[in-house]
Amino acid sequence: MIWSNWNKADKTLLFVLVVFLFCLCLHLSYPASLLADGMLFCAEAALVGGLADWFAVTALFEKPLGFPYHTAILPRRRDSFIQSSVTLVQKEFFSKRKIFHHLERLHLMPMLLEWLDHPETRARMTDRLLVYARNILVREGSGEQAAVIAERFKDTLAKVEPEDFFGEFGRWLSRSGRDHEILAKLAAYGYLQVEKPETRKAIEKYLQDYEKERTKGDFWSLLAAGFLEATNLVDLEEAAELMQKQLLSILxxxxxxxxxxxxxxxxxxxxxxMVLNLDPAFHQLLHDLKDSLLEDLPLGEAVQRTFTHLRAHLAEDQAREVDPLAEHLPVLQSRLAGLIGEEYQRILDLLKEDEELRRSVGHFLYDLIARSALHAQTLVGVVVTSVLSGLTDKQLNHLVYDKVEPDLLWIRMNGSIVGAGIGLIMFVIMKFIELN
Structure with a gap:
């Protein structure tokens, strides 16, 4: 055994043995010396005490010198030790009293509100809800969802009064300036159509047809038209061109x-x-049109097809590891994120302001954590049993020994120290008796 691997108890026992041998030699050299006799007596008692405690400590974990009786106590009693450890952990460390005592010291709601209000938590929750919303769109079997959406859409349309809708639509056009944009785009589109040669020919044909219709069956009108055409005073082609230019200028x-x-x-x-919106006949027409649309409009099928196409595109993007909302529907993603953020803040404000709600949520959290902690008693017992049962005898010895090694070493060292002290006392008493 390498000297550096010896512990201080082994070194102490070796030192006591060396002292004993020295005192024995001294006693043999000076048999009549009281000092040599006393030193030998104390050294012998210290050696016996050290060996006895070494035997006792070693017998806890293994068989010292192969002695079989009542040794290797921990390996032989491993089942009782494991059960006692499980009971200690469950009943002492995770007792119901201690669990509830520690939970009562926690301020759950302030901690929860602070965590929920943290910007990182807010962003993470918003992202998760966005992912959840996207997964709803790509989920198979969306027929039931489409039917619900279509039904709610119909209910919303049924509650809308056509007059109010058109009035609000007109006000929105005026406030937003979209009326100017729409009219400008219509004018630009009309300009492109009117400047085509086909348009000029169509105007010319219309004038010809109008001329024929106007002079039909009237002798004097036919005569005048023939005279004008013969003298080239009226050129329908030129008139059509002038009308086309005038239309282009207007557009x-x-x-x-x-x-x-x-x-x-x-x-x-x-x-x-505004005049038309006050007309009762127009009102009736709008209501009839709305009822007809609600009855005949295939909203369910339209929403289902929308879901199908949207799911196909989103699934392709997911296969390419691309966020489909961010790539194709950034406005929808931004709007969804805004709605989720608003609802998230509204829930937080409600929790902060409503004392009854906060008390209910806190009671629920307290009950949930307490029940989970109580159920953890059984789980901890299973874990401790599984871990300790899987250890070999040597590993179990090391596990226990490493935790109490300093105390065990001092027990062995105290055996030699106490043995030397008791030997000294006994030697003094024996000599006192001999002298008397």
């Missing part, structure tokens, strides 16, 4: 932002819309 003016013509046309549109 060009109409497409200019906030032009006079555009403002006049929009004012006329709003004026006539």
């Amino acid at each position: 060009e003016e109409l497409a200019k932002p906030e032009s006079r013509l555009q403002e006049d046309l929009l004012s006329l549109f709003y004026e006539k819309s």
Whole structure:
């Protein structure tokens, strides 16, 4: 055995043995010396005490010198030791009294509110809810969801009054300036259509048809028309070209932002819309149209097809490891994130302001954690039993010995110290008796 691997108890026992041998030699050299006799007596008692305690400590874990009786106590009693350890952990460390005592010292709701209000938590929760919303869109079997959405959409439409809808729609167009944009785009589109040669030919054909219809069955009208055509005073082709240019000029003016013509046309549109919106016949027409749409409009099928196409595109993007909402529907993603953030903040404010709700949530959390901790008693017992049962005798000895090694070493060292002290006392008493 290497000297550096010896513990201090082994070194102490070796030192006592060396002292005993020295005292024995001294006693043999000076048999009549009282000092040599006393030193030998004390050294012998110290050696016996050290050996006895070494035997006792070693017998806890193994068989010292192969002695079989009442030794290797821990390996032989491992089942009782494991059960006692489980009971200690369950009944002392995880006792119901201690669990509830520690839980009562926790302020669960302030901790929960602080955690929920943390920006990192808020962002993480929003992201998770966005992922959940996206997964709903790509989930198979969305027919039932489509039917629910279509039914709610119909209920919403049924509650909308057409007059209020058109009135609100007109006000929105005016406030947002979209009326100017729409009119300008319509004018630009009309300009592209009117400037085509086919349009000029269509105008010319219309004038010809109108001329024929106007002079039909009237001798003098036919005569006048023939005279004008013969003298080339009226050229329908030239008239059609002039009309086309005039239309293009009007459309060009109409497409200019906030032009006079555009403002006049929009004012006329709003004026006539207000008059039309007050007409009972128009009201009845709108209600009939709404009822017909609600009855015949295939909203369920439309929503289902939308889900199907959307699911296909989102699934392809997920296969490419691309966030489909961020790539194709950034506005929807931003809107969803905003809605989720608003609802998240609303829930937090409700928890902060409503004392009854906060008390109910705190009681629920307290009960949940307490029940989980009580159920953990059994789980901890199973874990401790499983771990300790899987250890070999040597590993179990090391596990216990490493935790109490300093105390066991001092027990062995105290055996030699106490033995030497008792030997000294006995030697003094024996000599005192001999002298008397």
